[in-house]
Amino acid sequence: MEWKKRAQTLYQYLLSKLGQCDLCGNCLHDSSLTQQTLLCSSCLADLPLFDQAIIQGDLLNWPAINKGLPKINFDHLICLSPYLPPFTHWLPQLKYQGRFELATLLANLLAQQWEKQKLTELIAPVDLILSVPLHINKWQVRGYNQAHLLAKPLAQSLQLPYDEFALIRTQNNTSQVGKTGKERRKTLANAFTLAKELPGNTKHIIIVDDVLTTGSTANEISKILKRVGVNEVTIVAVCLTLPNTNN
Structure with missing residues (x-):
């Protein structure tokens, strides 16, 4: 209730x-x-965190993840944990119940992981952090975007520039929960766009989200960024969940 x-x-x-x-x-x-x-x-x-030492901090170094995420357009995947408790409780509380203090907790954990694995030395220097945007109608109902709440403190911790307005969502799609990768890709086609030009010589961008499931959202945004000259896209999400469905 x-x-x-x-x-x-x-x-x-x-x-x-x-x-x-x-x-x-x-x-x-x-x-x-x-x-x-x-x-x-x-x-x-x-906390049920991934063993980052085995994969050098990047889940795309794990063959099972590459198999579960076919035809990806992004270059690195950084996640804290599988979608398991307590994250299965925390993320809905952040997303729907306004527990904003959890954003600071989760962003701090992501920043600590980044620094512990010395990811700055393993991948190209990051030029900009962006967050997965909400459609304006959803934002007006909810009042905030949980991806922005994660991205802002993460950028501050990593001392990297962050732009919450560069990406916009142009389509107010229905919930993606329960959809296959194929269904998600169809729904999300042309759902995002750049609201303005990126700063000159922006070659590596981090995209922040709460959960990555099939990678469809990350792929759509990555395609947009690479069309305008971005060389590398790193997805940073709190959790990863891979459904047993055909992608």
Whole structure:
């Protein structure tokens, strides 16, 4: 029921403000960690993160991922975790319930992963960060774009320029949940466009989103960017989920 969801969201918000772990409720002994992590050290260590050392931080180095994402137009894929708890709880809370503090938590985790794997040394220098845009009608209903909420603090942490207005979504498509890759590609064809010219000599761009499923959205945006001279596109998402459907 809706009131139960709202009550749970309020409870977790109060926990964060009181300096308690978002998952177990234990006190965060260092109150300075409250806004940075929302998690105690035990719950932080228990997150179901990908083993980044095996794949050198890039999921496209994993053959199974390349097989599951055929005909991709992007060059690198950076994700924290498979779409598993607690991310399956956090991302809907961020997207639909306005738990904005989770954006800071998740962006910090992504930035820490980037720096820990020294991705700046493994891939070409990044010129610009963009976020997957919402159609204006959805934005007016929801009031915010969760991808923007992730991208802005990530850009600040990595000290990279960010432009929330460069990309726009021109089609107000229905939800993509449950659709196959083929259906998503058909729905998303020509759904995005550049609102303005990119800065001169922009060769490598990061696109930030919350979850990557079939890669259709990332592919459409990557095609647009490469048509205007971008050489490399890196997708940065909190989670990766690959449905057992034909792409």
